[in-house]
Amino acid sequence: MERRASIFAVGLVGLVAVPWVAYAGSRLAPADEYFGRAKMSPLEITNRIRDGERGRAGYDGLLTTQSAIEDWTRKYPDDPWIPSREYRMSHLFARLHSSQGNAEAAHCRSYLQVHFAGTSYAVAARHDTPHAALEAPARRTVAKTSTAKRTVAKASTKKHRRFLGITF
DSSP states (O other): OHHHHHHHHHHHHHHHHHHHHHHHTOSSOOTTOOBTTTTBOHHHHHHHHHHHHTTOOOHHHHHHHHHHHHHHHHHOTTOTTHHHHHHHHHHHHHTTOSHHHHHHHHHHHHHHHHHOTTSHHHHHHHHOOTTHHHHHHHHHHHHHHHHHHHHHHHHHHHTTOEETTEEO
16 A cells, blocks of 8 residues: 555656646746736747738837747746847847937847857858848839739739630
8 A cells, every 4th residue: 555655646746847847948938927127928929920920010110020939038038039039139120210220230230140149040140131131021022023923914914725626
């Protein structure tokens, strides 16, 4: 009876200890942790960046988000979600068309180089020019237009196809 009780106790401790060890060694920030002066969660940081990409963010809001990302990096330096957010922030600052915005965009690119040098985002930031963020939407528009033209061309050729003597 004693042996069963000790095996049960060891098993119970194992069930409690294993998840805690896995969590303690995690590289990812938990969703319920808050960063920066504004106490932003990783989800809120992502939503603020998305709002900025839709044109609904000013310089002060971007600075607050940037400070939250830097706090996030201090606490979870190996979190793989951070580099993409930092890269997007560099583009948002560049879109402000100001000397302050350009300086913050340069700061974001250098921050990527220092903290996330081995990532594809750091490589992309290294090749970005100060105006690359402004040129990217124009390239996307051209790509959508050419795709639309190809779709129309395919639709017009489908009308003239024949199968078993039937014209489509």
